[in-house]
Amino acid sequence: MGRQQIKISKKKRSRKRIFWFLVFPILLIASLGISYGVHLYIKAENMMAESFHDDREGKSDLREKKVDPKIDNVSILFIGIDESEKRSQGDNTRSDALLLATLNEKEKSVKLLSIPRDTYVYIDEVGYSTKINHAHRYGGPKATIETVENLLDIPVDYYVRVDFEAFMEIVNALGGIDVDVPYDFTEQDSKDKAGAISLEAGMQTLDGEQALALARTRKKDNDIERGKRQQEIMKAIVKKAASGTSVIKYGQVIDAIGSNMKTDMTFDEIKAFIDYGIASHLTIDTMTIEGFDSYIPNSKGVNVYYWQLDEDALAQTKASLKQHLGITSTSVTNNVANPSTTQEQE
Numbered sequence: 001m002g003r004q005q006i007k008i009s010k011k012k013r014s015r016k017r018i019f020w021f022l023v024f025p026i027l028l029i030a031s032l033g034i035s036y037g038v039h040l041y042i043k044a045e046n047m048m049a050e051s052f053h054d055d056r057e058g059k060s061d062l063r064e065k066k067v068d069p070k071i072d073n074v075s076i077l078f079i080g081i082d083e084s085e086k087r088s089q090g091d092n093t094r095s096d097a098l099l100l101a102t103l104n105e106k107e108k109s110v111k112l113l114s115i116p117r118d119t120y121v122y123i124d125e126v127g128y129s130t131k132i133n134h135a136h137r138y139g140g141p142k143a144t145i146e147t148v149e150n151l152l153d154i155p156v157d158y159y160v161r162v163d164f165e166a167f168m169e170i171v172n173a174l175g176g177i178d179v180d181v182p183y184d185f186t187e188q189d190s191k192d193k194a195g196a197i198s199l200e201a202g203m204q205t206l207d208g209e210q211a212l213a214l215a216r217t218r219k220k221d222n223d224i225e226r227g228k229r230q231q232e233i234m235k236a237i238v239k240k241a242a243s244g245t246s247v248i249k250y251g252q253v254i255d256a257i258g259s260n261m262k263t264d265m266t267f268d269e270i271k272a273f274i275d276y277g278i279a280s281h282l283t284i285d286t287m288t289i290e291g292f293d294s295y296i297p298n299s300k301g302v303n304v305y306y307w308q309l310d311e312d313a314l315a316q317t318k319a320s321l322k323q324h325l326g327i328t329s330t331s332v333t334n335n336v337a338n339p340s341t342t343q344e345q346e
Contacts, residue, residue: 040251045267047258054264055142062155069157069272073325075102076265077148079141079161095136095144096164097215097230100156102324108276111324112234113287113317114227115148120294120306123147131306141262153318154325158269161262164190167215168208169256170237176205177236182229183220187213211236223307224288231286289317 059066067074080097098115117133125135125143135147145156168190171177180203189196189209197213199206206214215233218226241253290313295303322328 040254043251044254047254048263048265048267048270050258051261051263052266053141053262056145056264058264060145060149060155060157062149063157067157069103069105069269070275071105073102073104073106074157075100075154075321075325077101077145077156077159079136079144079159080164080167081136081161082164093137094131094133096133097227098132098144098148099227099230099234100148100152100321102154102321103273103276104324104326105275107283109283109285109324110276111285111287111321112231113152113289113321114224114231115151115289116223116227116291116307118223118305118307119151119289119291120296120308121147121151124150141264151314152321154321154327158265159263160265162257163260164212166256166260168212169260170253171206171208171211173252173256174237174240176207177211177233177240178203179206179211179214179233179236181206181214185217185219187217187219189213222293224291227288228286287317287320289313 078097078099078101079095080099081093082096094117096117098117100113100115102111102113103109115132117131119132120129121132121135122129123132123135123138123143124146125139132144132147132151135144139146141159141161145159149156181199181201183201184199186195186198188194190212197210199210199214211233215230216226289309291307291309294306294308296306298304
C-alpha cells in the first residue's frame with residue numbers, strides 16, 4: 001500500500017501550525033493575537049456562516065451521537081469539484097478529487113487517504129455500481145459521504161466541498177507554490193483550452209493554472225499517481241502558507257474560498273482543530289488504495305474504464321482507519337462493487 005509518513009519536528013513548528021490552512025486558513029487567523037488577526041477572524045467567521053450547509057442533522061448516521069472534535073477522533077471528507085463553465089452541471093457536477101482525513105485526538109496524528117475518482121463502487125443513491133465520482137452527480141455531498149462510508153466502513157463526520165476555482169485563487173494569492181514536477185507534460189487549462197499548459201520536469205514555482213494542470217493530469221500514469229501528486233501539491237500549499245511573507249495574503253485566501261466552499265462544520269468546530277496545529281508531535285500519514293485497471297461493458301456494450309480496488313488492500317485500509325478512529329465495529333456492509341450490478345451509461 002502506497003504511503004508516506006511525515007514527522008514534523010519542533011524546529012518546523014510554524015509549518016506544522018499551518019497544516020489546516022490547507023483547507024481552513026482561518027484556523028491560523030483564529031489564533032492570531034494582533035489587530036490585523038482580529039479583522040481576519042471576523043472576516044473568516046462571516047465566510048464560514050455563508051459556506052455552512054448541513055443536510056445530515058449534524059452527524060453521521062453511523063454515530064450514536066454528534067462528535068466533538070475537541071475530545072473525539074473524527075473524519076473529514078474533502079470533495080474537489082470542477083464548476084467551470086464547460087464542466088459544471090450545477091448540482092449534478094461530478095467530483096474530481098476525493099480525500100479523506102482521519103484525525104486522532106490523543107495522538108495528534110492525521111491519516112490522509114486519496115480515493116481515485118474512477119474507483120468502482122456501489123452507490124446506494126441509484127442502486128447500482130459505477131465510478132465513485134458519480135455519487136456527487138446523483139446526490140451531492142450527502143450521496144458522496146454515504147458512498148465513502150459504505151466503502152470504508154467508517155463514519156464520515158464532516159465534509160468540505162471546494163471548487164477548483166478556489167484552489168487556483170488560493171495558489172495565486174500565495175504567490176505560487178514550489179512543486180517538483182515528475183515529468184514533462186502538456187495539459188489543457190481550466191477553460192479546457194487544449195495544450196495551454198506545458199511544464200517540464202523538475203522543481204519549480206507554479207501558479208494556480210499550472211498547479212491545477214499538475215493536479216489533474218494522468219496522461220502518463222493513473223489515478224493512484226494523480227492522487228499522490230494532489231497530496232504533494234497540498235503539502236506545497238501548506239509550506240508556502242507557513243512562510244513569513246504569507247500573513248498579509250490571508251485575506252485574499254479567505255475571499256478565494258468564500259464563494260467556492262460548502263461545509264457542514266461550524267466556525268466553532270473548525271477552531272477546535274487548532275490543537276492539532278499547535279501539537280509538537282503532529283504526524284501526517286498519506287495513503288492510497290491498491291487496485292488495478294478494469295474495463296467493464298455498460299448497458300450499451302461499450303467497455304468503460306474503472307479502477308478496481310484490491311479487496312485485501314481495501315481490508316487493510318479499512319482496518320487502519322478504524323484503528324486510527326478508535327472504532328471497533330460499524331453497521332456498514334462491504335461495498336466492493338460487483339460488475340453484474342453495473343448500469344453505467346457512459
